[in-house]
Amino acid sequence: MTLKNGDKLASVEVIKNNFEQLNYICSLQIATAVFLAYHLEKPILIEGPPGVGKTELAKTTAEMLGIECVRLQCYEGLDESKAIYEWKYGKQLLYTQVLKETLGEILDGAKGLAESVSKLHEFGDIFFSEDFLEPRALFKALKSKEGCVLLIDEVDKSDHEFESLLLEMLSDFQLSIPEIGTIKAHPDRKPLVFLTSNNTREISDALKRRCLHLYIPFPDAALEKQIIQARVPELAENLRNQLVTFIQQLREMDLKKVPAISETIDWARTLILLHSESLDPDLVRQTLNVILKFQEDIESVESELQTLTNKALKGNQ
Amino acid sequence: MVDTTLVDFVKALRTAELKVSPAETLDAMQCMDLVGYADRRFLKDSLGMVLAKTTDEKAAFDECFNRFFTADKFKPSTAEGGNEAATQQGANDDDFDTDNNSAPQAGKGGQGGGQGGGQSEGEEIQGLAPTSELGKLLLEGSRAELMIQMAEAGRKVEVNQIVVFTQKGLYTRKIMDTMGLKELQDEISDLQGVGARPEQQLAGKLKSARDQLRERVRDYVERQFFLHADETGKQLREELLKKVKLSNLEKRNFKDVQELVLKMAKKLISIHSKRRKTYKRGQLDVRKTLRNNMQYDGMFFDLRWKASKVDRPKIMCICDVSGSVSNYSRFLLMFLYSLASILPKARSFAFSSDLGEVTKLFEQSSLEDALSKTMRDYGNGSTDYGRMFQDFKNHCMDDVDKKTTIIILGDARNNYGDARAEVLREMYDKSKRVIWLNPEPRSSWTVGDAEMKKYAAACHQTEVCNSLQHLERVVSNLLKTAS
Numbered sequence: 001m002t003l004k005n006g007d008k009l010a011s012v013e014v015i016k017n018n019f020e021q022l023n024y025i026c027s028l029q030i031a032t033a034v035f036l037a038y039h040l041e042k043p044i045l046i047e048g049p050p051g052v053g054k055t056e057l058a059k060t061t062a063e064m065l066g067i068e069c070v071r072l073q074c075y076e077g078l079d080e081s082k083a084i085y086e087w088k089y090g091k092q093l094l095y096t097q098v099l100k101e102t103l104g105e106i107l108d109g110a111k112g113l114a115e116s117v118s119k120l121h122e123f124g125d126i127f128f129s130e131d132f133l134e135p136r137a138l139f140k141a142l143k144s145k146e147g148c149v150l151l152i153d154e155v156d157k158s159d160h161e162f163e164s165l166l167l168e169m170l171s172d173f174q175l176s177i178p179e180i181g182t183i184k185a186h187p188d189r190k191p192l193v194f195l196t197s198n199n200t201r202e203i204s205d206a207l208k209r210r211c212l213h214l215y216i217p218f219p220d221a222a223l224e225k226q227i228i229q230a231r232v233p234e235l236a237e238n239l240r241n242q243l244v245t246f247i248q249q250l251r252e253m254d255l256k257k258v259p260a261i262s263e264t265i266d267w268a269r270t271l272i273l274l275h276s277e278s279l280d281p282d283l284v285r286q287t288l289n290v291i292l293k294f295q296e297d298i299e300s301v302e303s304e305l306q307t308l309t310n311k312a313l314k315g316n317q
Numbered sequence: 318m319v320d321t322t323l324v325d326f327v328k329a330l331r332t333a334e335l336k337v338s339p340a341e342t343l344d345a346m347q348c349m350d351l352v353g354y355a356d357r358r359f360l361k362d363s364l365g366m367v368l369a370k371t372t373d374e375k376a377a378f379d380e381c382f383n384r385f386f387t388a389d390k391f392k393p394s395t396a397e398g399g400n401e402a403a404t405q406q407g408a409n410d411d412d413f414d415t416d417n418n419s420a421p422q423a424g425k426g427g428q429g430g431g432q433g434g435g436q437s438e439g440e441e442i443q444g445l446a447p448t449s450e451l452g453k454l455l456l457e458g459s460r461a462e463l464m465i466q467m468a469e470a471g472r473k474v475e476v477n478q479i480v481v482f483t484q485k486g487l488y489t490r491k492i493m494d495t496m497g498l499k500e501l502q503d504e505i506s507d508l509q510g511v512g513a514r515p516e517q518q519l520a521g522k523l524k525s526a527r528d529q530l531r532e533r534v535r536d537y538v539e540r541q542f543f544l545h546a547d548e549t550g551k552q553l554r555e556e557l558l559k560k561v562k563l564s565n566l567e568k569r570n571f572k573d574v575q576e577l578v579l580k581m582a583k584k585l586i587s588i589h590s591k592r593r594k595t596y597k598r599g600q601l602d603v604r605k606t607l608r609n610n611m612q613y614d615g616m617f618f619d620l621r622w623k624a625s626k627v628d629r630p631k632i633m634c635i636c637d638v639s640g641s642v643s644n645y646s647r648f649l650l651m652f653l654y655s656l657a658s659i660l661p662k663a664r665s666f667a668f669s670s671d672l673g674e675v676t677k678l679f680e681q682s683s684l685e686d687a688l689s690k691t692m693r694d695y696g697n698g699s700t701d702y703g704r705m706f707q708d709f710k711n712h713c714m715d716d717v718d719k720k721t722t723i724i725i726l727g728d729a730r731n732n733y734g735d736a737r738a739e740v741l742r743e744m745y746d747k748s749k750r751v752i753w754l755n756p757e758p759r760s761s762w763t764v765g766d767a768e769m770k771k772y773a774a775a776c777h778q779t780e781v782c783n784s785l786q787h788l789e790r791v792v793s794n795l796l797k798t799a800s
Contacts, residue, residue: 012359032362039351040344047372089613208370209338215372 002188003147005065009038023230024053024060027223033214034061043170043193045155045208048216050198051260055153057216058194062149070144070191071151072137074158080165084175086134092127128179138169139183147189155207156197163207169193170210219261221248227261232268242279243268246312247291250301259291267291281309323349325477329385329544330368332552333377337368357386384544447523449500455526463530467537470495476538477545488538493531501527559785574785575684578648581789582655585796631720632663632795635709637727638692639669639700645756647688648785649726652792654679654687660796664716667691670701672708702731702768706740717747722795726754726782729762729769736768741775751775754782754791 003009008018016031034057037044046054062069072083106123110116135143141150155163169175170193173185185191195211197203219227224244228235235243243264251258259267267290276283284305292298301308327342344367352363361382369378447453454463471477474491501523508520555577558570605621613619634653636646646667653663664676673695679687717723723744745751753776755762755769762769773779780791 028358029362029366032359033366036348036351036363036366040347042344044366045370089618093613093616205336205370209340211370212366213370213375214366215375 003038003065003192004067006038008064009035011035018064019060020230022060022064024056025223025227025230026053026057027219030057030214030216033212036212037192037194040212041173041190043195043211044214045195045197045203045211046214046216047197047199049218049258049260051262052216052218053261054196054216055151058149058151058196061192061194062151065147065149065192067146068144068148069151070137070141070148071153073153074155074162076157076159078158078162082136083162083165084136084138085177086136087128088132088134092132095127125179130180133177133180138175141191141193142169142173142175142183142185144189144191148191150191150193152193152195154198155195156200156203160204163204167206167210170207218251218258221245224248224261224264228264228268231265232272234272235268236277239271239276239278240268242312243271246279246284246308249308249311250291253301255292255297255300256294257292257297263291279309279312281305284309320346321472326381326385327368328477330378330381332545333381335369335374335377335381341368381544384540447504447519449497449504451497451501452504452523452526455501455523455530466496467492467534471537471541476541479538479542479545482542485535485538485542488541489531489535492534492538496530498527559789562783574648575651577785578651579655581785582652585656585789585793631718632660632722632724633713633717634663634665634724635672635705635726636665636667637669637700637725638667638696639698640696641730642726642728642756643692643696645754645783646726647692648788649724649754649782650675650679650688650691651684652788654684656792656796666709666713667695668705668708669695669698670704671695671698672705672712674713699732700727700730701734702727702729702772703735703737706737710740710743714743714747717744719747719749721748722750722752723748724752724754724791724795725776726756728755728757728767729753729772730766731768733766736771738768738771738775741772745775745777750777752777752791752795753779754787755779756783757781 007014009015012028012031012035015034016026016028019026019031033044033046036042046057048054058071059069107116107119110119133139137150141148152166155166173190175183177183195207218224221244224247225240228240228244232240247259247264247267267287270287270290271283274283274287285302288298288301292301323346324342327337327345330337345364348363348367349360352360354360361379364382365375365378369375447456454466470492473495474488476488476492479485479488505520505523505527508516508523511517554573558574558577602621606617606619609619609621610617632653634649636650637643638646650665653660653665656663664674665679666672667675675687675691675695678690681687682690741751753769753772757767759781761767762773769779780787782788782791
């Protein structure tokens with residue numbers, strides 16, 4: 001497979017550096033996954049808690065390679081007419097109406113029903129050709145001229161039937177459409193496929209078998225600092241350290257929803273807006289709703305705010 | 318060569334309960350070609366993505382990888398360079414410690430010259446050299462070579478087939494034999510036969526080298542055992558536990574069984590969690606079709622059918638928790654509550670004479686606590702089925718409807734009390750199904766104070782149920798007919 005800018009995927013280090021230039025800080029594992037996906041021509045199934053940059057990875061890869069990112073958001077009830085293709089019923093109807101008169105000419109001279117039908121057959125299935133096909137995400141991805149990144153987001157939200165529908169696409173990069181035949185991706189332009197899952201249900205073994213499996217956990221302190229630095233460069237270093245230490249402590253706690261990276265970034269931005277220079281319990285209390293999304297969580301953290309903040313300040317020195 | 322190593326590794330992964338398909342093995346080979354062996358971490362990350370597909374599996378994979386490829390240090394793929402330094406570097410385990418301690422004389426490249434005592438070696442033993450191959454290897458070859466020989470021999474005698482602990486000695490001897498132990502023995506006894514001092518010395522040296530080799534082979538076999546057989550043993554035990562009568566289980570096995578139940582429940586969940594939609598084709602939904610086809614000018618392109626979704630079953634589970642049956646109830650309850658994600662509407666009751674609902678208890682506390690509390694609160698007293706049925710009628714009969722499945726677990730031994738089978742009859746009429754699980758064999762269902770005959774008439778299904786396997790089957794059937 002040779003995609004445009006494929007040299008940017010030459011080795012794990014190259015990938016990592018390229019990602020960093022686009023402000024996506026990743027661990028070696030993530031870079032390894034992208035490397036393997038490209039060279040083994042396999043889709044990646046990305047799992048992990050929400051907000052660790054699963055979707056972002058696909059988008060960044062597309063940006064890095066300078067190709068299109070085709071996104072398919074999964075939801076319950078998603079089916080082939082919404083994911084692969086649909087017939088343009090309206091157009092078909094319109095054409096039949098318009099062509100009604102022409103029909104007379106075509107059938108002119110035909111005697112009897114059998115002859116008329118056989119005459120009609122000569123024209124083939126015009127109404128079920130690609131002209132009347134409305135391509136959807138998967139179809140588009142296969143047909144893409146210069147290759148693309150296909151992002152199938154939150155695949156765990158879709159039904160089991162849809163999962164099975166994906167199998168053909170994922171293993172052979174092709175789709176079978178009964179009226180037309182098999183649509184294949186150009187062997188050198190296969191889409192780079194990312195699937196993400198939040199683990200709301202178990203993904204079937206068949207699907208997993210066809211994918212590389214990447215688990216993105218919450219980042220450790222060092223990595224998170226780097227991420228914040230890349231995303232919110234305005235934030236002063238000591239505040240950044242305090243912030244990350246604080247968040248890391250929260251992740252240790254027994255919360256309904258622990259703050260993810262996206263929340264850390266939001267918080268960092270908030271602190272800049274407030275022109276804060278260092279964490280203190282009052283400040284944290286006021287801005288706690290940026291990082292915690294449940295009232296119960298906020299209450300349970302508030303009671304320990306003092307110690308948590310102190311630790312964050314101390315850990316920094 | 319490389320492929321066999323990988324296949325061995327996959328085998329080790331499978332014993333560690335990773336589901337690795339042949340297709341994935343092929344992927345892994347492709348992956349190894351691409352990645353190479355130079356960077357251990359890179360290789361580990363890559364293989365991890367190809368072979369391990371859940372977080373649990375990833376943890377197991379990491380452990381397995383570390384164990385497997387430590388042992389592999391001695392195998393040719395990494396030892397190829399042959400330079401002692403590289404091997405020494407990897408020598409973080411006891412295997413090499415013995416050498417390091419016993420060869421301070423630094424005679425020859427650290428090779429196992431552990432000459433028993435402090436007897437200094439001299440330069441050579443007056444031109445004498447061992448003649449047998451193994452002897453030569455022991456005294457002159459490098460350690461890497463020896464390790465290669467050992468791994469080769471291990472492969473020949475298929476040491477990875479080892480299953481139980483007691484086979485260790487057997488495999489150790491087999492490997493020694495393959496490496497040429499016999500000739501070495503002959504040589505030693507020949508040398509001793511000569512009686513002259515140099516020969517004696519050489520014989521002694523060979524002997525101690527041989528003993529050391531034996532130690533090392535034993536270590537090697539042991540490691541292979543942990544890699545290949547440890548989990549197999551566990552699987553054997555689990556199979557056994559599935560079949561054993563639950564009343565014969567001892568307390569110390571409870572933990573194992575609990576794990577097993579969770580595992581079986583997980584399996585059932587993954588099988589049954591597919592929300593099966595049943596469409597009743599043939600019934601046109603006129604309203605929907607009209608609305609849907611407005612966009613096509615009222616032409617009926619796209620017909621809509623009435624669909625009906627079947628609900629999950631409502632389950633009421635009545636468990637006898639008196640002494641004789643408590644173990645069975647225990648595990649049935651455990652099963653039901655491990656299935657909470659796909660059986661959200663389960664209610665459970667416990668009784669020995671008075672009936673009490675324990676649903677809340679199970680929802681609020683952990684499985685173990687709830688179980689022991691149930692046993693404590695309801696577990697003593699003599700069984701009285703009549704009373705139980707009366708209680709059920711008074712409190713719960715209104716909740717029974719056509720979707721309810723009632724499971725009763727008990728031996729139906731009523732101490733010659735009033736059976737009250739008519740209440741059961743009422744339940745039978747009102748509910749979808751009544752299933753009676755009896756831990757006793759069918760032959761004793763009518764013996765003594767057992768009222769099973771009366772009760773069975775008012776049940777849709779009666780089953781003997783006295784092992785985990787039975788339980789699993791019952792619960793699985795329950796889920797199947799429900800959805």
